Amino acid sequence: MTHPLFAQHAETLNRALAAIEDRGYWTPFNESPSPRVYGETANADGESAFKSYLNKPFELDQPGTGQVGHERSPFGFDLGIRYPSADPDTLFPAVAAAQEGWRRAGPEAWVGVSLEILARLNRASFEIAYSVMHTTGQAFMMAFQAGGPHAQDRGLEAVAYAWDQMRRVPGSAYWEKPQGKHPSLAMEKRFTVVPRGIGLVLGCCTFPTWNGYPGLFADLATGNAVVVKPHPGAILPLAITVRIAREVLREAGFDPNVVTLFATDPNDGSIVQSLAQRPDVKLIDFTGSTANGEWLESHALQAQVYTEKAGVNQIVIDSVDDLKGASRNIAFSLGLYSGQMCTAPQNIYVPRDGIATPDGRLSFDEVAQAIAEGVRKLCGDPAKAVELLGAIQNDGVADRIDRARALGKVLVDSQSLTHPAFENARVLTPLLVQLDARTDASKFSDEWFGPIAFVIATDSTQQSLDLAGRLAATRGALTMSVYSTDEAVLAAAEEASLRGGVALSINLTGGVFVNQSAAFSDFHGTGANPAANAALADAAFVANRFRVVQSRRHVPPRETTAA
Template sequence: MNPFELKSLTSSFINNEFCKSHSDAITVLNKYSKEEIASVSLANESEIELALSSSESAFQIMKNWSAGDCYSHLEKFISLIKEHRNTLVDIIVAEAGKPRSYAQVELERTIQTLTFAMEESRRSHGEVVNLDFANGTGKTGVVKRFAKGPVIGISPFNFPLNLSVHKIGPAFAVGAPIILKPSPYTPLSALYIAKLSALAGYPPGALNVVVANNELSEKLVRDSRTKVFSFTGSPVVGWALKDKAHKKKVVLELGGNAAVIVDEDANLEEACAIIANGAYLYAGQICISTQRIFVHKKREKEFTQMLVAKIQTLKVGDPNEMNVTVGPIIDAVHVKRIKEWVDEAIAMGAKCEVGGKVLDEQKSLYAPTLLSSVNKEMKVYAQEVFGPVATISSFSQFSEAINLVNDSDFGLQCGVFTNDFSHVKMAHEKIEVGGIIINNVPGFRMDHMPYGGVKDSGLGREGVRYAMEDFTEARLLVY
């Protein structure tokens, strides 16, 4: 039985309780049926101040926690999330429009992310510095890491639970409170687990989930009481907020137009199946969805035919159906934008190999689309589509493929299908991204690995242990 009703998720969760409801509110819709799920009040200025002050108070408690305290609280938190996994999956499917099978994966990854945080909380990440020479003879240096202070996190709609705990877990593991602002499209997942954190015994202010307009959200970023700013979202918003974070430690994960290379010796059948899923799963609304495909010229025709055939088998529709891969776009405004970008590319000379149309405007469904004959002047190639659209181009030499990948403002992750180890090494040395995935799509991710990009794709790294380093500072003791 749930410890509280879903209908209670009508406001921000601050200081271990839901706030009063106000007239200014956002409506959370089922992204497929367009039915109202909830109406969530926007926080006012006094509630923003309460979030900041209670977070500061919680830090005075949590900074004194032992590693065992951090571990035991996370252990209880994880246990409660496991108990409510079915409800959380239902929320993700409804508010994010995520196919149910993929929502179940997100729930399991959420548990795994928090488990990594729990495990890392008991590991020492300090070091002993050898000073015993020259004027340091007889001295020992010990470095210990301490939480910087309260964290402000902003999470996106596409992984409303797992990307929230990618900020919550590392904060809790180092003994830091966090103020989380979820996407207005998908606030319910975060509000639900905020209540679970209180039931797990976290002090008031340890996890404040604030649903607020942009102006008041900026106050959280600007305020000197928060010491770390962790953002996942669009490059335009992320870089603008970085400038307002002043002296805070800033971590940005900003997405991109992820590329995959299909080398001459690649297993085409295997690559085709993996790329089709990597480009169109969850309607391409993933930061590392495959967007640009570069295939060796000798294999281009064969691969394109195979890929089109595979795309045509993808099920589009109701995310509640277990065999659906491509569900709804998050909002009608983005359906319109995707359509405009594809239409513009075709008008500029791109060829539509498959798709290229809205399937159901009312339910925000856009057909899985593959475009060829593209160039860098087209938005579908140069910018992040964040929709079920991929482009395909060819190359003659592997070095040329690398140059094509690098000719971008972004650099998050890249996939390379090859059996030539010299090309594996070349990719690692030359491709300007945060991660190179061999014989898989750029969308591969495990939640403990360092994850982040270069150029406009971001700053710093997520992945629990790496985030913990960003949330702490080193303090040296010499004796």
């Protein structure tokens, strides 16, 4: 019998399945925070829900021992929320016990429950938006879109991929092998999808839901229990998520410990290492630094480990039809959430002898100045700028800007802005520094996470593309962008992107930015370079999260009709 939640969400699932195959535009979760979409009081209700969490214990009825939590809004105030802390040796056995009943429920229940959780998360989009805003530093609009509907899209995408793979495994099969003149050998076979066990989702402090949901829902939809360990700087969005997941699980008759929260205080490195190496942890999803990601890949050998790490995103400028559009688009990409996106560009390569435009050749300096001017314009009106820039998540980013200033000639300096609504917000505009490929490779070959970008003089577009492909392949990259009016250059750029294993955007001058990646259509990451060992989402992201166990027994051969 079809699980009622599976039946209830069947249409959404079917449309998602169609979307991941044709990869056109589709979403069931509206990205507009408009009252016409989410209701007249949705925004106010969400904000007051967020405020109701502040300065008190977060209620979550799971095995716990004490209290943790020291979150501070990048907009300048302490959240003061205390979360239940857990002793792993108490929590994990409770999770394992919950996992048993969950495993038995089977794929339709796993998928149905996952889809219901996503639907409820969508209804909580405002509450989650404010919690994302005040942990990550994202401005409200991005916090709503990326933290709410877009994150839900990525979760749904993972569920769709999971179901798409599981549905290919038949529940049973009839096998009949002819034996010449003797009666056939006939068997009935049963195939059972079994989860791997317990998944550990390690959240990040910039996109806790967007980067956390794919692993969470890929695990859940394939029958695994999930322990969610948020970054200590961004617990609330995932704590709300876990609470909603537990509500749905309980209502559907499951032990809510199928999804649990493992909140921590800052500097939780040794705790994470010990969790990640538990024999009962079979799946790990991680977004964060290269050092931590590589540690997991080489130490958590008992688990399937999915990592998204650092990378160097690059833009190659060869020639442009519309320098103004290109500069505006690039500047916007640099400013969006102050470059604190794993997809934000860092290295902008421009030939030292300039580029072709419809108005004739422009020198390197003119191109660099056009981009610099784009950045200046973007930040010219602080009240508008903060709605794009958001706030700086942590002091590490601010310190990095200081260090980057010394790398070369400063084209646009980073400035501190005063947020009109939050006087203590940490707001810093992008820093743009000029470098040279001949002498500065060591400076631009690593990620400078934050609002830091380089305009780099190269000998030629060919050198730019070589650099972009090679750095992507060796240091990792999630995005690459090229501007050219020459199809031969665009073909060479595609080839460089294939060598670098990185997604390419071509001639973005309008309303699409290289940082943006649309669920169901754009693969986020490829798994083909060091920035990530998996893509969000594809078959490879889900196929190892479950296994198939079969049984077989003889049955009488079926009567076959005469030929």
